[in-house]
Amino acid sequence: xxxxxxxxxxxxxxRCPIRVEVEDxxxxxxxxxxxLLDGALCAKGSAGPALVKDDERPQQPLIRExxxxxxxxxxxxxxxxxxxxxxxxxxxxxxxxxxxxxxSSRGGPxxxxxxxxCHAFGSPNYTNHDSxxxxxxxxxxxxxxxxxxxxxxxxxxxxxxLVLFGRNMFASLRIAENIQTMDMLEKGGRLTYVDVRQSxxxxxxxxxxxxxxxxxxxxxxxxxxxxxxxxLYDQKFIDKYVSDFDQLCTFIEEYTPAWAAKECGVxxxxxxxxxxxxxxDMPHVIFHPGWMLTxxxxxxxxxxxxxxxxxxxxxxEIKGGLLIPKGPGDCNAKGIQNVDFPKPxxxxxxxxxxxxxxxxxxxxxxxxxxxxxxxxDPYPIKAWIAMRHDPFxxxxxxEAQKRAFDKCDLLVSIDTHYSEFGWYADVILPESTYLERDxxxxxxxGLKPRLAVRRKCVDPVFDTKxxxxxxxNLADRCDMKDYFPFNSMEKYWEWQLEPTGLTMKxxxxxxxxxxxxxxxxxxxxxxxxxxxxxxxKIEMVSKKLTDAGLDSLKPYISPEKPSKGKFRLVYGRSAIxxxxxxxxxxxxxxxxxxxxxxxxxxxxxxxxxxxxxxxxVIAVNGFKQRIRAHVTDFIHPECVFTVxxxxxxxxxxxxxxxxxxxxQKLMVGMLDxxxxxxxxxxxxxxxxxxxxxxxxxxxxxxx
Amino acid sequence: xxxxxxYLNTIRCIGCHACEVHCKANKNLPFGPxxxxxxxxxxxxxxxxxxxxxxxxSCYQCEDPYCGDICPTDAITKREDGIVVVDDEKCxxxxxxxxxxxxxxxxxxxxxxxxxxxxxCVDRVDAGLKPACVTKCTTHALKFVTMEVV
Ligand code: SF4
Ligand code: SF4
Ligand code: SF4
Ligand code: SF4
Numbered sequence: 001x002x003x004x005x006x007x008x009x010x011x012x013x014x015r016c017p018i019r020v021e022v023e024d025x026x027x028x029x030x031x032x033x034x035x036l037l038d039g040a041l042c043a044k045g046s047a048g049p050a051l052v053k054d055d056e057r058p059q060q061p062l063i064r065e066x067x068x069x070x071x072x073x074x075x076x077x078x079x080x081x082x083x084x085x086x087x088x089x090x091x092x093x094x095x096x097x098x099x100x101x102x103x104s105s106r107g108g109p110x111x112x113x114x115x116x117x118c119h120a121f122g123s124p125n126y127t128n129h130d131s132x133x134x135x136x137x138x139x140x141x142x143x144x145x146x147x148x149x150x151x152x153x154x155x156x157x158x159x160x161x162l163v164l165f166g167r168n169m170f171a172s173l174r175i176a177e178n179i180q181t182m183d184m185l186e187k188g189g190r191l192t193y194v195d196v197r198q199s200x201x202x203x204x205x206x207x208x209x210x211x212x213x214x215x216x217x218x219x220x221x222x223x224x225x226x227x228x229x230x231x232l233y234d235q236k237f238i239d240k241y242v243s244d245f246d247q248l249c250t251f252i253e254e255y256t257p258a259w260a261a262k263e264c265g266v267x268x269x270x271x272x273x274x275x276x277x278x279x280x281d282m283p284h285v286i287f288h289p290g291w292m293l294t295x296x297x298x299x300x301x302x303x304x305x306x307x308x309x310x311x312x313x314x315x316x317e318i319k320g321g322l323l324i325p326k327g328p329g330d331c332n333a334k335g336i337q338n339v340d341f342p343k344p345x346x347x348x349x350x351x352x353x354x355x356x357x358x359x360x361x362x363x364x365x366x367x368x369x370x371x372x373x374x375x376x377d378p379y380p381i382k383a384w385i386a387m388r389h390d391p392f393x394x395x396x397x398x399e400a401q402k403r404a405f406d407k408c409d410l411l412v413s414i415d416t417h418y419s420e421f422g423w424y425a426d427v428i429l430p431e432s433t434y435l436e437r438d439x440x441x442x443x444x445x446g447l448k449p450r451l452a453v454r455r456k457c458v459d460p461v462f463d464t465k466x467x468x469x470x471x472x473n474l475a476d477r478c479d480m481k482d483y484f485p486f487n488s489m490e491k492y493w494e495w496q497l498e499p500t501g502l503t504m505k506x507x508x509x510x511x512x513x514x515x516x517x518x519x520x521x522x523x524x525x526x527x528x529x530x531x532x533x534x535x536x537k538i539e540m541v542s543k544k545l546t547d548a549g550l551d552s553l554k555p556y557i558s559p560e561k562p563s564k565g566k567f568r569l570v571y572g573r574s575a576i577x578x579x580x581x582x583x584x585x586x587x588x589x590x591x592x593x594x595x596x597x598x599x600x601x602x603x604x605x606x607x608x609x610x611x612x613x614x615x616x617v618i619a620v621n622g623f624k625q626r627i628r629a630h631v632t633d634f635i636h637p638e639c640v641f642t643v644x645x646x647x648x649x650x651x652x653x654x655x656x657x658x659x660x661x662x663x664q665k666l667m668v669g670m671l672d673x674x675x676x677x678x679x680x681x682x683x684x685x686x687x688x689x690x691x692x693x694x695x696x697x698x699x700x701x702x703x
Numbered sequence: 704x705x706x707x708x709x710y711l712n713t714i715r716c717i718g719c720h721a722c723e724v725h726c727k728a729n730k731n732l733p734f735g736p737x738x739x740x741x742x743x744x745x746x747x748x749x750x751x752x753x754x755x756x757x758x759x760x761s762c763y764q765c766e767d768p769y770c771g772d773i774c775p776t777d778a779i780t781k782r783e784d785g786i787v788v789v790d791d792e793k794c795x796x797x798x799x800x801x802x803x804x805x806x807x808x809x810x811x812x813x814x815x816x817x818x819x820x821x822x823x824c825v826d827r828v829d830a831g832l833k834p835a836c837v838t839k840c841t842t843h844a845l846k847f848v849t850m851e852v853v
Contacts (some may be wrong), residue, residue: 043721170717575719
């Protein structure tokens with residue numbers, strides 16, 4: 001019998017709404033939820049069933065037998081695995097205190113369950129991957145607007161001009177946003193794209209700036225200068241909502257478009273023409289403040305300056321601008337409840353909240369655990385549970401990370417597939433894939449806030465479990481019986497919905513419940529209270545930053561030029577893969593089995609490298625990987641580019657094994673290079689040597 | 704005359720290759736055959752923006768299908784609405800059709816040892832739906848067009 005199930009995609013963390021057809025416990029069709037996406041789905045979304053069927057993923061709990069990373073595993077039952085972990089956790093708690101546990105996960109709507117586990121255990125040390133993702137952008141927005149990066153949604157559809165600095169949205173797909181952007185362009189809207197190379201997004205641009213790597217901030221300053229010089233900003237908005245605008249005006253004086261043009265390697269005339277365009281399009285201009293903007297030494301300030309441009313446009317809570325997402329309260333509705341445990345009153349091991357007071361305390365900063373783990377100051381870290389989180393793929397320099405992780409007595413990986421970290425861990429707990437499990441109901445804020453839920457579509461193919469069950473079972477064995485007092489997801493959903501008066505039946509028609517029929521907008525002339533800074537204003541100068549000894553308006557420092565024979569290593573995405581998660585998926589692997597190294601034609605010819613040649617890419621410590629070169633005019637000569645996620649080293653993933661190159665393994669020493677103001681790692685501040693590899697055969701010596 | 708055709712709005716296409724996977728997933732195809740193809744020419748700078756356009760190609764559903772003429776078991780037929788379909792019962796997997804097709808469109812499905820090619824997802828069309836690639840195109844760039852005689 002054919003069944004139709006509404007759910008949420010899990011092939012990447014965008015979590016698009018989907019509709020799934022199931023017949024005889026097999027997924028026969030997945031499409032984007034017709035009510036929200038009119039069927040649209042990306043390649044990864046369609047490759048979901050291939051993940052379910054992939055037998056190169058862990059099929060039951062595994063306990064390490066050989067040395068860490070040796071790949072010798074004992075297959076065990078769930079009971080044995082739970083008991084093993086609980087016994088270790090209980091010993092560690094007794095000997096070192098509960099705070100010696102770290103739980104890490106991905107961000108997103110379901111993290112409260114993992115965070116609550118960490119807190120219930122007695123540790124404040126919950127963290128996530130965000131210091132290699134959105135932290136700089138998040139902190140930039142907080143320091144200016146008083147709300148984090150999720151404090152705005154972008155009304156791209158109604159905008160006239162979208163400006164993207166390296167936000168390669170047609171490779172880092174978010175389907176709803178992609179469709180909106182296309183609709184906007186078809187209506188004659190403009191797209192300005194800035195990057196060190198041409199990308200899928202740049203192809204669609206009406207204006208393109210190819211800048212010298214690391215100079216985004218300079219270009220943004222030049223644009224601000226011109227906007228202020230020509231008095232194009234929204235004076236009324238600024239008078240009403242902004243503090244210290246005069247300081248911005250003084251600061252920006254020296255950063256003229258002529259200066260910016262020279263610094264970035266673009267034309268001054270082009271900057272001025274661009275400003276002419278935004279003058280026409282204001283206030284319906286969106287400067288996207290970046291997503292994964294943990295790249296350069298000044299990415300935090302670049303993001304902050306992009307937010308400043310939005311403020312100058314006066315585009316907040318205006319159609320075609322930045323909109324404040326609304327929650328249940330705005331719709332006279334009640335929200336759902338989620339498990340929660342108060343954070344123990346113990347100093348965080350990453351220093352966030354006491355050593356570093358200007359950062360958001362939520363998930364802290366993951367890379368700052370490593371120095372603590374090595375020094376054991378203020379206390380040792382002895383156990384790490386990584387929930388669908390792969391530090392070795394997501395963070396630089398896995399070898400350096402291993403030195404810190406080796407101080408732990410227990411490393412646990414909970415994931416649907418083998419992660420590089422999991423392969424090194426002591427226990428692998430296989431989570432059921434998103435098509436095989438239920439997840440809690442989540443609230444999706446927006447102009448029309450809604451509740452959505454992921455539902456199990458088929459029974460697990462292997463002996464895997466949903467994450468709630470895994471955490472509940474561990475909690476029960478660690479004396480944390482109150483942590484999750486529910487025996488099934490159905491019971492939990494019921495409890496989640498209690499305040500709302502809704503039942504699961506309400507989700508059946510469309511897969512979600514809209515909390516309002518009409519979009520909710522605030523009065524743009526009455527936004528008092530929306531900016532949650534200490535002064536309640538949009539603060540050009542943030543007291544929090546000043547108190548931490550940091551600039552709010554930071555003078556520009558020109559990025560380092562690579563020395564002879566070296567290149568800045570820049571990485572990004574492709575629309576086919578979700579970082580390292582999907583490389584082994586047979587349908588996606590078929591389309592993109594390997595990455596390539598983009599290199600500029602002129603420098604390639606100096607290195608005697610031709611399209612398709614094998615090149616050696618060498619890190620500062622001599623560590624070397626090989627990859628095929630893609631020689632192109634459309635990348636800046638100072639850098640080389642590759643798609644992140646490849647070069648995996650898990651023998652049981654036969655397709656992904658050693659396919660392509662892994663950028664993060666070449667980022668030697670980069671765990672220590674991070675942004676003191678934004679908290680993110682500076683992932684594009686490493687340099688590599690590139691040369692033609694001796695592996696290119698010079699002649700054929702066999703028959 | 705062919706009743707249907709698939710049209711790509713190149714302005715909307717972002718070259719994400721999702722359509723190729725949508726097609727494979729719908730037909731439950733293993734590693735190997737890919738029935739439609741997104742392609743592009745090398746980038747060229749146009750008014751300062753390096754540009755290219757994507758193209759979409761699947762079976763042309765020829766007026767007079769070369770693949771059908773050569774098939775020794777008459778497994779390939781052209782329906783009234785123009786769609787060229789293969790009858791799995793009759794196909795013996797000899798792949799003569801692939802050689803006869805000027806574009807080498809027919810491919811072997813290694814799971815069934817039968818020929819497989821784009822048939823506009825004929826089962827979906829008969830159910831009043833659109834082909835998989837069109838239905839799920841990431842940016843709604845693909846359209847399933849019904850031709851009308853004016
Ligand atoms: S972008 Fe693609 S993979 Fe990510 S959630 Fe959406 S459909 Fe799934
Ligand atoms: S799915 Fe649509 S947008 Fe993506 S490549 Fe195919 S036609 Fe283009
Ligand atoms: S397979 Fe080739 S010959 Fe046959 S209908 Fe398609 S395009 Fe024409
Ligand atoms: S119409 Fe169907 S069979 Fe043809 S390319 Fe599209 S999805 Fe594939």
